[in-house]
Amino acid sequence: MGSSTLTIDLNAIVANWRSLDAMTECETAAVVKANSYGLGTPSVARVLAKAGVRTFFVAVAEEGAVLRAALGTGPTINVFSGHMVGDTTIIRDAELTPMINSVDQMLRQVEAMPAAPFGLQLDSGMNRLGMEPSEWSALRDIALAQNPTLIMSHLACADEPNHQMNAHQLRVFREMTDGLDVPRSLAATGGVLLGHEYHFDMTRPGIGLYGGLPFEAAQPVATIDLPVIQLREVGVGESVGYGNAWIAKRPSIVATVSAGYADGLIRAMGAGATVTFKGQILPVIGRVSMDLITVDVTDVNSDVDTLQLLGPHQTIDMLARHAGTIGYEILTSLGNRYTRAYIE
Amino acid sequence: MGSSTLTIDLNAIVANWRSLDAMTECETAAVVKANSYGLGTPSVARVLAKAGVRTFFVAVAEEGAVLRAALGTGPTINVFSGHMVGDTTIIRDAELTPMINSVDQMLRQVEAMPAAPFGLQLDSGMNRLGMEPSEWSALRDIALAQNPTLIMSHLACADEPNHQMNAHQLRVFREMTDGLDVPRSLAATGGVLLGHEYHFDMTRPGIGLYGGLPFEAAQPVATIDLPVIQLREVGVGESVGYGNAWIAKRPSIVATVSAGYADGLIRAMGAGATVTFKGQILPVIGRVSMDLITVDVTDVNSDVDTLQLLGPHQTIDMLARHAGTIGYEILTSLGNRYTRAYIE
Numbered sequence: 016m017g018s019s020t021l022t023i024d025l026n027a028i029v030a031n032w033r034s035l036d037a038m039t040e041c042e043t044a045a046v047v048k049a050n051s052y053g054l055g056t057p058s059v060a061r062v063l064a065k066a067g068v069r070t071f072f073v074a075v076a077e078e079g080a081v082l083r084a085a086l087g088t089g090p091t092i093n094v095f096s097g098h099m100v101g102d103t104t105i106i107r108d109a110e111l112t113p114m115i116n117s118v119d120q121m122l123r124q125v126e127a128m129p130a131a132p133f134g135l136q137l138d139s140g141m142n143r144l145g146m147e148p149s150e151w152s153a154l155r156d157i158a159l160a161q162n163p164t165l166i167m168s169h170l171a172c173a174d175e176p177n178h179q180m181n182a183h184q185l186r187v188f189r190e191m192t193d194g195l196d197v198p199r200s201l202a203a204t205g206g207v208l209l210g211h212e213y214h215f216d217m218t219r220p221g222i223g224l225y226g227g228l229p230f231e232a233a234q235p236v237a238t239i240d241l242p243v244i245q246l247r248e249v250g251v252g253e254s255v256g257y258g259n260a261w262i263a264k265r266p267s268i269v270a271t272v273s274a275g276y277a278d279g280l281i282r283a284m285g286a287g288a289t290v291t292f293k294g295q296i297l298p299v300i301g302r303v304s305m306d307l308i309t310v311d312v313t314d315v316n317s318d319v320d321t322l323q324l325l326g327p328h329q330t331i332d333m334l335a336r337h338a339g340t341i342g343y344e345i346l347t348s349l350g351n352r353y354t355r356a357y358i359e
Numbered sequence: 360m361g362s363s364t365l366t367i368d369l370n371a372i373v374a375n376w377r378s379l380d381a382m383t384e385c386e387t388a389a390v391v392k393a394n395s396y397g398l399g400t401p402s403v404a405r406v407l408a409k410a411g412v413r414t415f416f417v418a419v420a421e422e423g424a425v426l427r428a429a430l431g432t433g434p435t436i437n438v439f440s441g442h443m444v445g446d447t448t449i450i451r452d453a454e455l456t457p458m459i460n461s462v463d464q465m466l467r468q469v470e471a472m473p474a475a476p477f478g479l480q481l482d483s484g485m486n487r488l489g490m491e492p493s494e495w496s497a498l499r500d501i502a503l504a505q506n507p508t509l510i511m512s513h514l515a516c517a518d519e520p521n522h523q524m525n526a527h528q529l530r531v532f533r534e535m536t537d538g539l540d541v542p543r544s545l546a547a548t549g550g551v552l553l554g555h556e557y558h559f560d561m562t563r564p565g566i567g568l569y570g571g572l573p574f575e576a577a578q579p580v581a582t583i584d585l586p587v588i589q590l591r592e593v594g595v596g597e598s599v600g601y602g603n604a605w606i607a608k609r610p611s612i613v614a615t616v617s618a619g620y621a622d623g624l625i626r627a628m629g630a631g632a633t634v635t636f637k638g639q640i641l642p643v644i645g646r647v648s649m650d651l652i653t654v655d656v657t658d659v660n661s662d663v664d665t666l667q668l669l670g671p672h673q674t675i676d677m678l679a680r681h682a683g684t685i686g687y688e689i690l691t692s693l694g695n696r697y698t699r700a701y702i703e
Binding site for chain 1: 360361362392393394396397418419420421422438439440441443444445446460461463464482484485486487488491515516519524586588589590591592593597598599600601602603613615617620621625626627645648649650651653664683684685687688691692694695696698
């Protein structure tokens with residue numbers, strides 16, 4: 016079997032949601048955009064709904080339709096990108112709640128579907144999504160008269176607890192929303208960890224559910240096991256892989272393993288990344304190919320058939336560091352070629 | 360509509376295959392592993408089969424089954440990873456031809472499915488897949504008696520025409536195979552460009568079909584158009600995006616665009632990447648988020664609704680350079696969230 020196995024521990028996702036929920040007094044939603052960070056929206060969202068999640072967030076309306084099909088009617092599905100040109104039918108059919116980002120989107124919403132639920136996204140300083148304070152001043156009374164379900168904003172530096180941007184965004188968000196009789200949300204995973212004043216009426220963790228930093232207490236969720244295609248002896252001075260990137264300094268045994276950058280083993284993942292065989296840590300060597308990596312298994316004293324890439328010895332964030340990126344990108348890059356196994 | 364659009368020019372893929380085929384006197388196969396380098400195996404493989412491709416290559420047996428379902432009976436489907444543990448049923452049912460990489464695989468093949476077609480992969484120096492010269496010496500007579508359909512090897516440095524490794528691997532491959540009455544294949548895209556002596560009986564281009572280097576004359580295949588969610592004015596000194604990564608040096612207009620690293624806009628793609636609006640080149644600014652990028656559109660004098668990331672102004676290889684990688688990884692990272700449009 017050439018496919019590697021990606022095992023997703025749904026119990027760990029639920030446990031992470033419960034841990035984050037226990038840190039606050041308010042509702043804890045769940046962010047399941049990008050196919051639940053690459054781990055599979057139908058399975059992930061269903062288990063979260065069963066555990067008590069009543070509100071989900073996706074990036075675009077198309078994802079909302081997939082999620083609605085998985086969940087059925089009932090849970091609220093909020094869309095971060097709001098109501099874009101061409102979204103009306105899908106928002107209506109899938110009963111989505113767009114987070115309105117601009118005056119243009121507000122007009123589109125009330126013209127196309129008056130009385131339908133919507134939320135409001137405000138920009139508190141990240142300058143990425145949401146209405147600017149000046150736009151908000153102009154639109155505020157009209158928008159509030161339409162009974163928005165939520166007012167939200169997003170923090171730019173929440174994974175750096177001491178960054179002054181956090182307090183600044185909190186202050187701006189409060190200035191824009193204090194005294195309004197509408198539920199508010201500011202915190203994703205990082206914001207939950209910043210403390211009570213960031214929680215408002217709803218938090219909306221994403222990466223923390225999936226075992227990633229900045230939620231250090233998260234249970235790991237994803238395990239990846241890679242099948243070995245073949246073993247070979249490599250003599251001193253012989254090279255391995257594209258561009259002759261690795262050269263043997265001792266008589267070596269090299270395993271060729273069936274997974275590569277098409278499976279999210281990011282090509283920048285150079286020296287430093289490891290796999291394990293029965294607990295023994297082994298170095299990935301040479302360049303990552305599209306479908307293959309090579310591993311120095313010289314120090315293993317038995318036949319090597321499967322190697323573990325993600326697991327207790329190496330989290331998504333550790334692997335990410337070897338690739339110069341963050342755990343989020345490891346997850347969303349995993350691709351379609353894995354045999355996915357869900358633990359429930 | 361929040362989904363970005365990935366347009367795949369199937370005519371360009373066929374034209375690239377014909378151009379590469381015209382450079383040789385032998386059969387030209389097509390490599391369609393990793394879901395045809397991310398562009399969609401059913402559509403890509405069908406149009407190539409219609410254009411005359413009789414032999415396809417995939418990485419693992421599971422991909423072969425998907426390909427067989429798309430193509431029906433007829434074309435040969437070769438599997439680079441050979442006959443791995445657990446592959447027998449799928450090889451038989453999908454009528455795949457494993458490229459046998461080791462003595463273990465050879466035993467597995469002849470025990471499980473005697474008389475079924477197979478090829479042989481030899482290692483000519485890359486030390487990644489295929490039998491070593493010593494293994495080959497031991498197995499050669501037995502293997503040849505089973506009538507292999509192909510003997511192949513793979514070049515480690517074919518994208519560097521002057522690298523001495525090319526001539527070395529050619530010599531080793533010839534030493535291992537000269538005089539045998541079995542079709543031979545050594546060249547992928549890079550090998551086709553190395554000249555006649557590398558062509559043997561079959562070439563098997565991959566990246567060149569999809570518009571990538573080292574095939575400089577390739578027609579571009581993939582176009583990506585990104586919808587703008589909203590525009591905002593950003594004052595001097597204000598920051599944009601995660602970690603306040605970009606700071607406005609002039610009064611600016613910033614477009615927030617619906618695509619991010621979950622869509623293969625690799626997070627390392629920092630300064631340098633651009634998009635276009637009606638031919639005007641505009642810089643991507645700030646950090647790439649999971650679902651969003653931001654673009655400085657200050658210099659555009661009209662409403663910006665859609666921006667082009669891949670197109671005539673920026674090929675997959677140019678984008679790859681901005682992300683510190685190669686065009687191959689840009690393609691295989693594109694993800695599932697695009698609306699895919701095929702030009703045929």
